[in-house]
Amino acid sequence: MKLAxxxxxxxxxxxxxxxxxxxxxxxxxxxxxxxxIVMPPPNANGNLHLGHGLMGAxxxxxxxxxxxKGRDVAYIPGADHAGFETWVVYEKALEKEGKSRFDxxxxxxxxxxxxxxxxxxxxxxxxxxxxxxxxxxGDLVFTLDEKVIKTVYGTFKRLWDDKLIYRGERIxxxxxxxxxxxxxxxxxxxxxxxxxxxxxxxxxDKIGEVVIATxxxxxxxxxxxxxxxPDDERYKKLIGxxxxxxxxxxxxxxxxxxxxxxxxxxxxxxxxxxxxxxxFEVGERHNLERIQVIxxxxxxxxxxxxxxxxxxxxxxxxTLAALEAAELLRGEDSIEHAVGHCYKCNSxxxxxxxxxxxxxxxxxxxxxxKALNDNEISFSPNSRKQVxxxxxxxxxxxxxxxxIPWGIPIPAFQNVNDPDDWIxxxxxxxxxIVV
Ligand SMILES: [Zn+2]
Numbered sequence: 001m002k003l004a005x006x007x008x009x010x011x012x013x014x015x016x017x018x019x020x021x022x023x024x025x026x027x028x029x030x031x032x033x034x035x036x037i038v039m040p041p042p043n044a045n046g047n048l049h050l051g052h053g054l055m056g057a058x059x060x061x062x063x064x065x066x067x068x069k070g071r072d073v074a075y076i077p078g079a080d081h082a083g084f085e086t087w088v089v090y091e092k093a094l095e096k097e098g099k100s101r102f103d104x105x106x107x108x109x110x111x112x113x114x115x116x117x118x119x120x121x122x123x124x125x126x127x128x129x130x131x132x133x134x135x136x137x138g139d140l141v142f143t144l145d146e147k148v149i150k151t152v153y154g155t156f157k158r159l160w161d162d163k164l165i166y167r168g169e170r171i172x173x174x175x176x177x178x179x180x181x182x183x184x185x186x187x188x189x190x191x192x193x194x195x196x197x198x199x200x201x202x203x204x205d206k207i208g209e210v211v212i213a214t215x216x217x218x219x220x221x222x223x224x225x226x227x228x229x230p231d232d233e234r235y236k237k238l239i240g241x242x243x244x245x246x247x248x249x250x251x252x253x254x255x256x257x258x259x260x261x262x263x264x265x266x267x268x269x270x271x272x273x274x275x276x277x278x279x280f281e282v283g284e285r286h287n288l289e290r291i292q293v294i295x296x297x298x299x300x301x302x303x304x305x306x307x308x309x310x311x312x313x314x315x316x317x318x319t320l321a322a323l324e325a326a327e328l329l330r331g332e333d334s335i336e337h338a339v340g341h342c343y344k345c346n347s348x349x350x351x352x353x354x355x356x357x358x359x360x361x362x363x364x365x366x367x368x369x370k371a372l373n374d375n376e377i378s379f380s381p382n383s384r385k386q387v388x389x390x391x392x393x394x395x396x397x398x399x400x401x402x403x404i405p406w407g408i409p410i411p412a413f414q415n416v417n418d419p420d421d422w423i424x425x426x427x428x429x430x431x432x433i434v435v
Contacts, residue, residue, distance in 0.1 A: 041078030077135035083407035175342040176298030198330040213265025218315040222293035230256035365392040
């Protein structure tokens with residue numbers, strides 16, 4: 001036999017790996033002190049990327065080291081059903097066939113995506129093997145395995161019983177293209193150059209005016225107050241009075257709230273509870289009305305007629321032009337600020353009010369913070385510990401629900417006669433439920 005000019009790993013590695021795998025070399029031995037790593041499950045429907053290569057290499061180094069030291073090693077591989085990720089891929093496939101999600105029932109969609117994922121799933125498992133990771137394949141967990149769903153429902157029930165889960169109208173991060181909300185950490189923030197516009201809101205006597213600063217003039221039609229800091233001498237005497245909302249005939253009050261930073265802009269800010277999470281909270285504290293002026297389709301609504309149906313960007317330009325014509329613009333500053341984008345389609349995420357399921361995060365975050373401060377958790381590097389503590393303090397309630405058919409349904413039912421009456425029931429996929 002003539003020796004090949006160069007070593008071709010593809011020729012030998014699959015056979016060698018198969019030999020390792022079938023010999024049971026990667027399975028836990030049941031002897032020795034346990035050592036385990038749960039592999040963060042790669043998406044079931046796609047291919048691996050460089051990050052998976054890094055993850056696999058680092059984890060496998062530890063796994064092999066401890067296996068050779070005689071520990072009872074379990075390296076558990078997984079596959080993630082990747083709700084939104086998979087859904088985007090599948091919806092594109094539907095589009096190509098000239099169909100949409102609305103042509104099917106939820107059950108039909110679920111089983112179609114299931115088959116789609118089933119077909120794709122083998123790829124990434126083969127790629128993990130090609131990387132040489134010594135995972136215990138017999139223990140593979142798919143995130144839609146029955147035991148995982150059981151655990152999810154069990155956890156949901158515990159949080160429900162502990163009153164840590166609630167349904168309510170809150171600001172969510174909404175992609176108007178994908179028609180779904182996202183958790184805060186799923187939003188991609190990008191620094192963008194923008195303007196801070198200064199707009200005059202006339203006082204009722206039409207002699208004076210309050211100048212506010214905003215980056216989003218188009219949402220002004222949803223303003224239900226102007227807020228100033230309670231100790232701001234410039235505005236103290238105006239607190240409790242009212243101003244005219246420009247381009248409309250609506251009056252709104254001037255309120256005092258500690259949330260306002262007197263050093264930002266003019267020290268007076270417009271409050272739009274339906275389109276900004278901070279304003280939403282100010283609105284809750286002061287019992288302000290919430291007026292939605294951007295629809296879930298990304299188009300303007302509840303505005304003066306000439307703006308209805310415009311997309312947000314056009315509405316911004318036209319609102320500024322109308323303000324200019326009314327001689328209510330008082331200048332602009334160039335600024336750079338973070339704008340949230342959908343990580344799939346890059347469109348600007350709209351903060352919109354939606355009836356959704358939320359997890360109360362603070363009671364849990366504060367327990368984690370306490371454990372951190374009491375040194376129950378060792379954090380490395382220690383100098384960054386306070387950054388984590390601060391992160392815990394700033395966490396908002398977590399939006400749990402998505403508007404896609406692929407994934408684990410929320411195990412809750414609403415009383416048809418009483419919309420506020422919800423019960424927990426994990427029989428969500430059974431056709432008839434008698435309670
Ligand atoms: Zn999107």
